[in-house]
Amino acid sequence: MNRTDAALQLSWQALAKTYSTRPVYDQLAGELHRGEVLAVRGPNGAGKSTFLRLLCGLERPTAGTIAYQWQGQTYNPNTMRPWIGFVGPDVALYRELSALEHLQFLAKARGLAADQAYWRELLAQVGLAGREHERVAHFSSGMALRLKYAIALLAKPPILLLDEPTAMFDEHGRQLVAQLVEQQRQHGLTVLATNDERDAAWADLVLTVGAAARG
Amino acid sequence: MLATTFKWFTGIWLGLVAVAMFLWVPAHEGLGNVGRIVIMHVPTGWLTSVAFLFSAIYSWRYLRHGRARDDALALAAAELGLIFSVLATVTGAIFAKVVWGTYWNWDPRETAIAALMLIYAAYFALRTSIEDRQRQRYLGSIYALLAFVAVPFLIFVIPRVTDDTLHPNCAILNTPNCQGIELTENGRIIGTVEDFKVELLGIEQQADLTVATVSIVSNGTNYTLKPSFNRASNKPETIERLPETLRDVQIKRLVGEPGNQTVEIAIANTGNIGLLTEQRTLLTFFASLFGFTLLFFWLWWLRADVLDINEQLVQQGITI
Amino acid sequence: MAKPVFWQAAWAVAYKDLQIELRTRYALNAMALFAVTTAVMVSFRLGPLGLSRDPRSAATLAVLLWIAIFFAAMNGLSRTFVREEEAHTATLLRLNVPALAVYLGKLGVNLLILALLETLVTLLFIGLLNVTIANVGLFLVTLSLGGLALAGATTILATLVAKADGKGSLFTILAFPLVLPLLIIAVETTELALSGGTWAAAGSGLQLLAAYTIAEHVAALWLFERVWEA
Structure with missing residues (x-):
C-alpha cells in the first residue's frame, strides 16, 4: 500500500439539511479516515438515513459541503459514487432479475471485468451460495439484504455506507456484517446509520443527530 | 412610492384606452363596430407570447442559480400567459363569429395560441401533481424549457396545416x-x-x-x-x-x-381602409399595447411577490 | 470515466431493461393491445370498402395511423422510468450508472419498442384497412424519423413524469403539446407517401422533422441529468 493510495478522507463542514419546513440538522462538521468506522445515531426521523444519502449525493445539503480525498484527488459525493458501496432500505432490487444477473448488470454498468467466478465467490461470501439463479421476487427480505451487500462489495469500494445494516438479519447475518465491517478497516472507511446498540459497538466514532432539531 | 405611481399610472392609462376604444375611435368602415376589438385583441395576443418567453428565461435562470425568486417569476409569467391567452382567444372568437361566421377555424394563429394554452395547462398540471416544493420548481422549470425548444417549430409547421389565414392583416396595417x-x-x-x-x-x-x-x-x-x-x-x-x-x-x-x-x-x-391607417385608431392601438404591457409587468411582479410571501409563510409552517 | 466503459454502461442498462420487459411484457402488452384495439375499431366502419371510395382517404388514414402510434406509445414509453421509480430501483441505478448512460440505454429501449409498435400498426393497417403505400421508401423514412423524434421528446418526459406523483395520465398531457409539430409533419408526409407523393414534395417536411428531432435530442441530453438527480 503506497502513501497516496493510503490517503482517504471524508469530511463534512457546516452541513445543514432542511425539509421544506423542518430543519433536520444544522452546522454538522467532522471527518473520517481510512480504517475508521463511524456510527450515526439518533431517534427516528432525526436524519440518520438522510446523512448517508447526503454522503453519496442522493440528496443535496441545504448548506455546507461534503468532500472526499481519494488517491490525491478531491471528489464530491456525486463524482465519488464509483468508489462507494451503499446498503440500505432505499436501494431496491429488480424483482425480475436473479442474484447473478444483478451482479452481471452492475459489473457491466460500472465497467468492471466480467468475472463469473468472482461473482459466485461474492454471493457465497454473503451466504447466497446455490441461490445464484433465483429471482429476487422469490427472496426473503433477509436474502435481499444479503444480495445488497454483494452488490455494495462488487467493486471493492473504499467507502462503505450502511443504512440499518442488520435490520432484516438474524444472528448469523449480524456476524456476517461484523466480519465485513472488520474487513473494510483494511482498505477503507465505513459509515453506519443504526439504532441498534450492538451495531454501534463496531464503531470507533459516534455522531448523534437530531438532538438540536428537537430542542 | 414608485410602485404606487406606477400602479395608478397604469390604471388611468388603461381606463383612458378603454374610453377611447369605444368613444373616440370611429367604427371601421369594413368591419364595423367589431373592428374596435383589435385594440384589445392584438396586445393580449402579443403578451401571451411575451409571457411564454419570460417563463422560459426565468425557468432557465432558476435551473442555473436555484433561486426561488426566479421560479416565482417563471410561474407568475406562465399564469399571466394563460390569462392573456384566454383574453386573446375570447376577443378573437367574438371577432371571428361576427366577421367570418365561426368562433373557431384552426387558423394558423388560432392553432398557435391553442398550443400555447395546452403547454401552460400541462405545466400547471405537472406542478400541482408534485408535492415536494423544491422538486415542483425543478421539474416545472425543465418542462418549461423543453416546451420552449418545441414551440418555435410550430411557427414553421402550422402554416403547413392550412395555407390560408383568416387573420385580417390588411385590416390592421395596409x-x-x-x-x-x-x-x-x-x-x-x-x-x-x-x-x-x-x-x-x-x-x-x-x-x-x-x-x-x-x-x-x-x-x-x-x-x-x-x-x-x-x-x-x-x-x-x-x-x-x-x-x-x-x-x-x-x-x-x-x-x-x-x-x-x-x-x-x-x-x-369596400373602401379598402386599414383599421390602423385611421389615425385615431392607430394612436389608441399603440396606447393600448403600451398600457397592456405595463399591466403585464405590474401583475407579473405583484404575483411573483405574492408567491414569494406564500413560500416564506410555508417555510414558517403557516399555510393559507 | 473512459468512453468505451460509458457505452458499455448504456448497453448494460438497455440489456437489463429488455430482460425485464421480456419477463413482464408490461409495456409491450399494453401497447400492442392498444394498437390492435384502435386498428380493429377503425376497420369496423372504415374498412376496405368504406374508405377506399373516399378521395380524402390518404389524409384520413395518415391521421388514424399516427393516432394509433401516438396513443399506443403514450401507453408504453413511460414504463421504463416509471417502473424504476415505483419499485425504488432508480436509487440503485443512480448509485451505479452514470446518468447519461442511463438515458442512452433507456432511449435505445424506447426506440426499439417504437420500431416494433410502428411495424405492428403498419401491418394492422395494411391487413385490416387495405392500405396501399404508393411511395414505400418515403413511408419508411417518415416512420423512422417520426419514431426517432417521438422517442427523443418523450424519453425525458418519462423521467419527469416518473418523478411526479400523478403518473397515470400526466405523460400524455405533457407530451402532446411538445410533439404537436412532429405529429403535424408526420401526418402530412405519411399522407404524401400513401398517395404517391414525390420525395421532392416531402423534402421540406422531412427537413423540418429532422431539425425538430435534433433539437429535442439535444435538449434532452442537456437536461436529463438534472431531472434524473432531482
Whole structure:
C-alpha cells in the first residue's frame, strides 16, 4: 500500500439539511479516515438515513459541503459514487432479475471485468451460495439484504455506507456484517446509520443527530 | 412610492384606452363596430407570447442559480400567459363569429395560441401533481424549457396545416400586397392579395373586354370569379363580389398583348381602409399595447411577490 | 470515466431493461393491445370498402395511423422510468450508472419498442384497412424519423413524469403539446407517401422533422441529468 493510495478522507463542514419546513440538522462538521468506522445515531426521523444519502449525493445539503480525498484527488459525493458501496432500505432490487444477473448488470454498468467466478465467490461470501439463479421476487427480505451487500462489495469500494445494516438479519447475518465491517478497516472507511446498540459497538466514532432539531 | 405611481399610472392609462376604444375611435368602415376589438385583441395576443418567453428565461435562470425568486417569476409569467391567452382567444372568437361566421377555424394563429394554452395547462398540471416544493420548481422549470425548444417549430409547421389565414392583416396595417397583385398568363399565376390566395386560371378576349378567370380561397372555400377589364376605356368593367365577405374583386390594370398579358388583380375591402391607417385608431392601438404591457409587468411582479410571501409563510409552517 | 466503459454502461442498462420487459411484457402488452384495439375499431366502419371510395382517404388514414402510434406509445414509453421509480430501483441505478448512460440505454429501449409498435400498426393497417403505400421508401423514412423524434421528446418526459406523483395520465398531457409539430409533419408526409407523393414534395417536411428531432435530442441530453438527480 503506497502513501497516496493510503490517503482517504471524508469530511463534512457546516452541513445543514432542511425539509421544506423542518430543519433536520444544522452546522454538522467532522471527518473520517481510512480504517475508521463511524456510527450515526439518533431517534427516528432525526436524519440518520438522510446523512448517508447526503454522503453519496442522493440528496443535496441545504448548506455546507461534503468532500472526499481519494488517491490525491478531491471528489464530491456525486463524482465519488464509483468508489462507494451503499446498503440500505432505499436501494431496491429488480424483482425480475436473479442474484447473478444483478451482479452481471452492475459489473457491466460500472465497467468492471466480467468475472463469473468472482461473482459466485461474492454471493457465497454473503451466504447466497446455490441461490445464484433465483429471482429476487422469490427472496426473503433477509436474502435481499444479503444480495445488497454483494452488490455494495462488487467493486471493492473504499467507502462503505450502511443504512440499518442488520435490520432484516438474524444472528448469523449480524456476524456476517461484523466480519465485513472488520474487513473494510483494511482498505477503507465505513459509515453506519443504526439504532441498534450492538451495531454501534463496531464503531470507533459516534455522531448523534437530531438532538438540536428537537430542542 | 414608485410602485404606487406606477400602479395608478397604469390604471388611468388603461381606463383612458378603454374610453377611447369605444368613444373616440370611429367604427371601421369594413368591419364595423367589431373592428374596435383589435385594440384589445392584438396586445393580449402579443403578451401571451411575451409571457411564454419570460417563463422560459426565468425557468432557465432558476435551473442555473436555484433561486426561488426566479421560479416565482417563471410561474407568475406562465399564469399571466394563460390569462392573456384566454383574453386573446375570447376577443378573437367574438371577432371571428361576427366577421367570418365561426368562433373557431384552426387558423394558423388560432392553432398557435391553442398550443400555447395546452403547454401552460400541462405545466400547471405537472406542478400541482408534485408535492415536494423544491422538486415542483425543478421539474416545472425543465418542462418549461423543453416546451420552449418545441414551440418555435410550430411557427414553421402550422402554416403547413392550412395555407390560408383568416387573420385580417390588411385590416390592421395596409401594406403593399394589400392593394393587389400582378399575375401573368405564362408567368406568375399564383399569389396572395390581402390574406387571400389568388390563382389566375386563364384570360379570354371578348371584343373590348378582357375576362380573367381567377380562383380565390376564402374562408376555406374555393371560389371561381370572372372579373373583366374594358380595354377601350382602360377601366375595370365587371367587378365581382367575393361571397360572404365585404370584398370586391376587380382587374385594376392590364399590360401586354393577348397571349402574354399581365393583369393586376385587386381585392378591394369596400373602401379598402386599414383599421390602423385611421389615425385615431392607430394612436389608441399603440396606447393600448403600451398600457397592456405595463399591466403585464405590474401583475407579473405583484404575483411573483405574492408567491414569494406564500413560500416564506410555508417555510414558517403557516399555510393559507 | 473512459468512453468505451460509458457505452458499455448504456448497453448494460438497455440489456437489463429488455430482460425485464421480456419477463413482464408490461409495456409491450399494453401497447400492442392498444394498437390492435384502435386498428380493429377503425376497420369496423372504415374498412376496405368504406374508405377506399373516399378521395380524402390518404389524409384520413395518415391521421388514424399516427393516432394509433401516438396513443399506443403514450401507453408504453413511460414504463421504463416509471417502473424504476415505483419499485425504488432508480436509487440503485443512480448509485451505479452514470446518468447519461442511463438515458442512452433507456432511449435505445424506447426506440426499439417504437420500431416494433410502428411495424405492428403498419401491418394492422395494411391487413385490416387495405392500405396501399404508393411511395414505400418515403413511408419508411417518415416512420423512422417520426419514431426517432417521438422517442427523443418523450424519453425525458418519462423521467419527469416518473418523478411526479400523478403518473397515470400526466405523460400524455405533457407530451402532446411538445410533439404537436412532429405529429403535424408526420401526418402530412405519411399522407404524401400513401398517395404517391414525390420525395421532392416531402423534402421540406422531412427537413423540418429532422431539425425538430435534433433539437429535442439535444435538449434532452442537456437536461436529463438534472431531472434524473432531482
